[in-house]
Amino acid sequence: MEKISDHISYKEATFSQTATKQGIDNTPSKEQLCRMQTLAENVFEPLRAYVDGPIKINSFFRSMALNRAIGGAKSSQHMRGEAIDIDDTFGHMSNKDMFIFIKDELDYDQLIWEFGDDENPDWVHVSYVSPENNRRRMLKAARIKGKTTYSIMNS
Helix, strand or coil, rough: CCCCEEEEEEEHHHHHHHHHHCCCCCCCCCCHHHHHHHHHHHHHHHHHHCCCCCCEEEEECHHHHHHHHCCCCCHHHHHHHHHEEEECCCCCCHHHHHHHHHHCCCCCCEEEEEECCCCCCCEEEEEEECCCCCCCCEEEEEECEEEEEEECCCC
């Protein structure tokens, strides 16, 4: 497989420096690939059309071994192919603006304002399960005494 969607290559969706350095297999199953394609179709591609330019993917799929190696949450949706972390590295739109667009215009399961400040998150985490099972849950991540904590954001 070469592409997850029009603007996400398989390589980009599965790449991890940690996996490469530590020799960790980060190959998704067919079921995980299907979930990744669903997320890309319902969230990433509509966002990409709105941004009208490239969006950096910090993290998409993570195998269980990779998730453990980076200290990810034990129930991370990245391991199921249901979550993606995006960043405005290319300067077409701020992380805040992408967050607001997703919140206001797209269906999602979880939308997380990842760290940063009140003006702009460092990156945006968004997950998608299915229209029937999406919780539309918004959270804000913060580091308190070196530990990540999440608070519920109101729409």
